[in-house]
Amino acid sequence: MTISGTSSMNRFVLDPTNERRASTVERVGRPESLRGLTVGLLDISKARGDVFIDRLEERLSEMGADVKRYKKPTFTKPAPVDLRHEISINCQVVIEALAD
């Protein structure tokens, strides 16, 4: 039996996603030179990431960059919002170092 007034078979499904539209952010232009710029080096706290970052710091300093070091509390979680904010206001360039 059908009920009067009801529709026939649906041809739509309900959206299982978060229905967000990703916003695109314009990438900052690549600097001509690092001389005089502040470069943030973010250590994600993985074993031996510091070896890589120490070397980067040496090289960047030789190139005349002002290097600031930062570190995430743990590699397993996103960087805390305060840390991200601090980097964004202090640095013109940031390098995040992975390990493994």
Next chain:
Amino acid sequence: MALPALPEGLVVIVKRECETCRMVVPVIEQLNNGSLPVNVYVQDDPAFPESLSPIHDTDLSISWHYDIETVPTVLHIENGVEVTRTVGWVRDEWHRVTGQTDLGPNLSAFRPGCGSLSVDPDLVDELRVRFGATTLSARRVDIAEAEDVFEAMFDRGWTDGLPVIPPTEQRVMRMLTGTTRQPTEVVAIVPPDLVEITVEKVAINAVMAGCKPEYLPWVIAGLEAVCNDTFNIHGVLATTMPVGPVIVCNGPGTRAIGMNSGMNVFGQGNRANLTIGRAIQLIIRNIGGGRPGEVDRATHGNPGKLSFCFAEDEIGSPWTTLAESRGLSRTTDAVTVFPGEGPRCVVDQLARDPESLTNTFAACLRTLHNPKSVLAFDAIVVMGPEHARVYAEAGWDRERVLEEIHARLQIPGSELIRGAGGIAEGVPERLNGITLPKFRPGGLLLVHAGGGAGLFSAIIGGWANGDVGSQPVTKEVLP
């Protein structure tokens, strides 16, 4: 939709198909001669009963909104509000509701009614959508006539690589009957995109995973358990290690919904085990935005990332349950989530004494992730019934079993330092002189599950533990 109004006085809801309804027509005619106005609503034949000028409940709106489950139902309406009702034919009840006496003097005192059309299994899903779907706020995604709906869902990136059930309004509304929570209620904030998820979106993904409505509270509890800083599903998803959320279910509800805790407990064949975990993973993908190759960076992953969910065999267990060991009562339904890899088998077919069997467990657990790795990873020991029996006969309880395993996993630093045993991996040289435990305190979880035959158990290895990584989380399952 607002409750449709009913006229003042007595309202009788009937259908011609029902023999009791046909039987009580003379009684309704008797009522019609009384002081209260009488209105008859009919569900099927608009002309029945002719003598009473019935109103056709064309779309079953009245029956649906007034929760009519049986016909005939007599309602007494005063000032627009139902004050009382009775169902079927029970003479005393009709007297009470109508205020009249001597109704149906020639009838027997009692005759049960029939099922209302508004609860007919063939119609109920459609009615639920008709009168309830306006509460659903998810975007409707049109599927073209020429499009195969299953292919369309693959094309939109909504699946885990296996086909999913199309989440139609009917199916989602039916799924929502599995919980008392409102569709708009926020359940969790889902990483990695940190998006709020409502009960409605959980239900949509649960439909896609193949869940039954009665599984929905388990999906919701599992989701609450993984979406927090303690369990850290963001890290569990993003890691290069092969782990995913392992969901261990406890409580009488596991048996009520037919979960498997026995033979082939981690394997194929059980709908609840396979779809509850799958729903949670689909939510991480579709709501959280966590997809393999994007935020999910697993080197190998493991097949359990489709669904790794099982129940503890509590009935056959000689021990307290996992949920009890984590502070809940035996009668509480609960999920415990653990960041785990695929299970590996522990074989010991000769041990008949607990010491010997414990030596085997310790030796196998020693190799977890690397024989030289200590303190970094937790593990679940899933004890098969035949192994558990050895401990039960010796009178070892859960705590004793775990203590004895821990006692055998105190390892000299000299075996663990970098380079020892010809293996570069290891702890720093400065730890050479001290003894280190393989597992941190509380880092071993014990669960009783598996088939009744086979002197086997299983180990599920964990991921970076503690505050830097993930901690197991236990949540109560609420209706």
